[in-house]
Amino acid sequence: MNEAANDGDAEKLRKALAAEHAALFAYGLLGARTSGTLRTRISAAFDAHRARRDQLRSFITTRGGKPAEADASYALPFFPSNATLAVKLALHLENGVTAAYLELAAAEEAALRRYAALAMQEAVTRSYAFRPAQPAAFPGMPVAAAAPSAAVPTPTRDGE
Template identity: 40%
Template sequence: MSEQASPDELTALQAALAAEHAAVYGYGVVGGRIGERDRGQAKTAYDAHRARRDALVREVRSLGGEPVASSAGYALPFPVADRASAVRLAAGLEERVAGVYADLVRAAKGARRASAAAALREAAVRAVRWSGESVAFPGLAERIPGGGSGAAGAPPTASASASRQATR
């Protein structure tokens, strides 16, 4: 038997799943250009996003939904040809993921909300590690310089944060 969730909560879960698909793809690009010095940090982030993605697939299914599929490829917001651009992409991926988890925090209740808050915090910490900069309210587009970032192009969803496009 499926759990109950509001339509907004299921939409936010699907948006988080779409963002995780894009982050996994994006970190594949990052890993190819990041250089030896930061490869461990990129691999840790890649593994974290894969684990979150897999958990979200199970969660959407438990709610009776059909998990949004990963795209075969994603448009990158800029060419990633060297370590500097790979670091910039990694920071953008994390900022975007934080945004969709902020939406999920707003839509969810109980344990799902706590899990979304933890994912938001983890993404915000990784974004700071990559960029060296922080924002007062991670995940809120109006607080992110440039109105948000979206790293690997995400498939369109009903969530405003999930449809952000890269501006950097």
């Protein structure tokens, strides 16, 4: 692996870390402004992002870099003044983190690509937990009409 590739991977790690710092800031704000089931989901997301942040800091340190500290605050695209806006912000955060990890998925190092793919999978899964409706099993396929309640005969082989 050449030095330029290492520099590129280090920059990708820094961007993913910056996304995690921003997500932690916003989820901390959301946790203080929500309650019930939504707060439980937000707390779980906060914990997951904190673990990812710590892993990224470790990756940067073991590669000889110095991880950036979080900013004191981050600009939010809007203020989450109710549960609907809190969910909208959580979705925005997960999309941002996914984008940062998508860039890391192009890292030179295979272990970083694998790590990024798993982190993206987790972020997308988390985002669906915040959505009010679940996606269709096969997006784009027409929804089949409800089957009649009569029992369907079991297929058998000829002669049986």
